Amino acid sequence: MYRYDEFDQSFVNNRVAEFSDQVQRRLAGEISEDAFKPLRLMNGVYLQLHAYMLRVAIPYGTLSSKQLRMLAHVARTYDKGYGHFTTRQNIQFNWPALADMPAILRDLATVEMHAIQTSGNCIRNVTADHFAGAAADEVADPRPYAEILRQWSSVHPEFSFLPRKFKIAVTGSTRDRAAIQVHDIGLHLKKNEAGELGFAVYVGGGQGRTPIIAKKIRDFLPEKDLLSYITAVMRVYNLHGRRDNKYKARIKILVHETGTEELTRQVEAEFDALRDTELKLPESDIRAIETYFAPPELVARPEGEAILKQSQLDSRDFAAWLNQNVITHHNPDYAAVTISLKGIGEIPGDATDAQMDAVADIVERYAFDELRVSHEQNLILPHVARADLKAVFDALVEIGLATANSNLISDIIACPGLDYCALANARSIPVAQDVSRRFASLERQREIGELKLKISGCINACGHHHVGHIGILGVEKKGAELYQITLGGSGDEHTSIGEIIGRGFAPEDVTDAVETIVDTYLGLRTDPSERFLDAYRRVGSAPFKEALYGADAKAA
Amino acid sequence: MKILTANRLVDGEAVWLAADNSWVENIQLAERASDAETEARLDAAGKAALANNEVVDVNLIDVALVDGAIRPNRLREQIRANGPTTHLQFGKAARFGANAA
Numbered sequence: 001m002y003r004y005d006e007f008d009q010s011f012v013n014n015r016v017a018e019f020s021d022q023v024q025r026r027l028a029g030e031i032s033e034d035a036f037k038p039l040r041l042m043n044g045v046y047l048q049l050h051a052y053m054l055r056v057a058i059p060y061g062t063l064s065s066k067q068l069r070m071l072a073h074v075a076r077t078y079d080k081g082y083g084h085f086t087t088r089q090n091i092q093f094n095w096p097a098l099a100d101m102p103a104i105l106r107d108l109a110t111v112e113m114h115a116i117q118t119s120g121n122c123i124r125n126v127t128a129d130h131f132a133g134a135a136a137d138e139v140a141d142p143r144p145y146a147e148i149l150r151q152w153s154s155v156h157p158e159f160s161f162l163p164r165k166f167k168i169a170v171t172g173s174t175r176d177r178a179a180i181q182v183h184d185i186g187l188h189l190k191k192n193e194a195g196e197l198g199f200a201v202y203v204g205g206g207q208g209r210t211p212i213i214a215k216k217i218r219d220f221l222p223e224k225d226l227l228s229y230i231t232a233v234m235r236v237y238n239l240h241g242r243r244d245n246k247y248k249a250r251i252k253i254l255v256h257e258t259g260t261e262e263l264t265r266q267v268e269a270e271f272d273a274l275r276d277t278e279l280k281l282p283e284s285d286i287r288a289i290e291t292y293f294a295p296p297e298l299v300a301r302p303e304g305e306a307i308l309k310q311s312q313l314d315s316r317d318f319a320a321w322l323n324q325n326v327i328t329h330h331n332p333d334y335a336a337v338t339i340s341l342k343g344i345g346e347i348p349g350d351a352t353d354a355q356m357d358a359v360a361d362i363v364e365r366y367a368f369d370e371l372r373v374s375h376e377q378n379l380i381l382p383h384v385a386r387a388d389l390k391a392v393f394d395a396l397v398e399i400g401l402a403t404a405n406s407n408l409i410s411d412i413i414a415c416p417g418l419d420y421c422a423l424a425n426a427r428s429i430p431v432a433q434d435v436s437r438r439f440a441s442l443e444r445q446r447e448i449g450e451l452k453l454k455i456s457g458c459i460n461a462c463g464h465h466h467v468g469h470i471g472i473l474g475v476e477k478k479g480a481e482l483y484q485i486t487l488g489g490s491g492d493e494h495t496s497i498g499e500i501i502g503r504g505f506a507p508e509d510v511t512d513a514v515e516t517i518v519d520t521y522l523g524l525r526t527d528p529s530e531r532f533l534d535a536y537r538r539v540g541s542a543p544f545k546e547a548l549y550g551a552d553a554k555a556a
Numbered sequence: 557m558k559i560l561t562a563n564r565l566v567d568g569e570a571v572w573l574a575a576d577n578s579w580v581e582n583i584q585l586a587e588r589a590s591d592a593e594t595e596a597r598l599d600a601a602g603k604a605a606l607a608n609n610e611v612v613d614v615n616l617i618d619v620a621l622v623d624g625a626i627r628p629n630r631l632r633e634q635i636r637a638n639g640p641t642t643h644l645q646f647g648k649a650a651r652f653g654a655n656a657a
């Protein structure tokens with residue numbers, strides 16, 4: 001894992017001291033709310049419906065057991081005993097008092113954590129494939145580059161007051177698990193014919209009220225040019241991005257209004273001026289950062305196969321979990337595990353302090369002290385010996401985190417919605433819980449196969465509904481909640497934006513509607529290997545409209 | 557009918573202004589304004605409390621009386637009054653009873 005150097009640690013400590021002072025002065029009435037609000041947002045402190053909220057950064061979703069234990073400590077000591085892992089691989093605490101923020105941030109700093117750049121119009125936490133460094137299909141670990149970007153972008157003076165927030169995601173596999181095409185910049189790490197590392201660069205993707213798929217503006221950017229090229233993109237955006245209208249301020253609008261060709265030309269021109277400056281990354285620097293992310297020493301554990309064979313015979317639950325929540329590792333004796341935070345009827349992404357502590361024990365004992373947070377609001381153990389999988393499963397069963405539903409319909413992404421969020425129009429979490437309960441049978445879920453359901457409580461789309469195979473968007477109509485359904489979205493290497501299927505559904509009808517959609521799919525798929533998304537792409541929306549709205553489908 | 561709501565500065569707790577000019581955690585204790593004059597007084601009290609750094613995010617909200625209890629018109633305000641519907645144990649409903657929604 002990356003370890004803070006002296007500069008990092010003193011930077012974070014200084015920030016804690018500075019913000020503590022600002023909080024004290026605010027509480028003493030020396031700073032007005034108008035003056036304080038931007039300061040608290042720079043430190044991840046929001047105001048929600050019931051309390052303040054603290055968003056803590058988890059760079060590229062990577063955590064050690066010690067850091068996870070600290071998050072458990074914060075949940076227990078300053079909050080109400082739980083935290084909410086988010087689609088941006090961060091964690092949010094829903095109840096901390098403003099007066100406690102200095103103490104929380106001090107505690108977090110002792111384990112190299114902070115809340116800087118989790119809000120505001122700056123370059124936010126850089127996200128990465130949660131299977132980075134483990135996945136069998138990976139060209140190289142994307143996290144060293146995410147870390148380089150983090151160091152470069154942290155309080156970057158030129159890019160701290162952009163027209164709007166800016167999100168970068170990196171993947172190291174062709175199979176995109178980081179949803180890079182719906183980010184302001186998406187980087188796909190790959191090798192050219194000569195075997196050199198570089199990036200395909202995507203720009204101008206985003207969700208929110210105007211969902212747009214990013215455009216590829218470079219097929220291969222040599223790794224040494226990463227910072228010069230990204231700086232070029234940022235400069236073009238900073239100069240020309242709109243500041244007159246918050247809803248038109250993201251780079252996606254600039255790309256759209258300028259045209260991809262012209263924007264690419266501007267970026268390349270800027271890049272020409274920058275490529276031979278101090279922004280060029282020395283090979284030795286890249287390799288030095290890389291050493292922080294070197295995989296743990298994975299000793300041979302060939303006994304795994306026999307143990308797994310026997311354990312699957314002994315326990316059908318284990319066999320189901322192995323099948324659903326465990327993926328192939330580049331080392332054949334190892335595997336990567338998804339710890340589902342989507343227990344049936346539970347709140348997507350929530351974990352209690354006790355669960356975090358127990359997972360920290362597992363991470364330490366069986367997973368080389370490394371944990372990831374996925375943008376799908378689950379936790380990942382990237383490296384576990386296959387011989388230890390049964391022990392890990394048993395430990396997860398004890399804390400209620402062994403649900404074998406990864407990528408199934410109950411593995412739902414849901415934003416906090418109107419239960420917490422001050423911007424919400426409708427609740428998200430209860431919809432997720434209701435759908436999860438309706439499809440409680442794992443057998444039925446497996447029969448349905450891969451299906452990504454994503455829910456947002458307003459058009460800001462924090463719950464990624466635009467890229468859900470089934471997306472649900474909560475709106476307010478005449479003072480009541482109403483849910484609009486979109487179909488056919490996807491956030492992978494074949495990204496697509498879901499299409500609104502028709503008029504919305506009342507809260508009590510939305511789960512029925514989801515079930516109708518699922519049943520329609522089951523009735524028309526060619527065979528079980530044709531996933532929901534494939535079937536939708538083949539047949540289009542008509543059969544689903546017909547099933548949902550019947551004869552007046554055309555009017556809907 | 558309107559009442560005045562805000563979040564308390566020190567901990568963000570949802571609060572309402574009571575007739576004795578204190579900020580209370582239970583919506584049922586809020587002072588109700590049924591005429592323009594009372595509304596203006598509440599509004600002024602809110603502005604003063606904001607300036608005085610007692611509360612933030614001050615709003616006059618529409619409510620009705622249902623079986624003698626105050627019930628905000630908007631779901632958002634009902635949830636502020638009761639707490640998250642998904643974590644009933646942590647909300648005000650657990651402390652004061654689900655009397656607002």
Ligand code: HEM
Nearest residue numbers: 046086087088206207208209250415416421423460461462
């Ligand atoms: C206090 C709570 C939150 C606030 C105020 C908030 C605010 C916003 C806003 C205003 C946008 C739209 C940005 C735009 O279109 O320019 C947005 C987008 C987004 N937020 Fe949140 N959000 C909150 C919580 C969350 C949570 C919990 C998550 C993760 C589960 C999240 C992840 C995202 C993502 C992925 C997007 C869409 C990507 C994009 O920026 O285009 N947010 N958020």
Ligand code: SF4
Nearest residue numbers: 415421424457458462
């Ligand atoms: S999508 Fe809307 S309701 Fe959900 S967290 Fe984002 S801003 Fe809040």
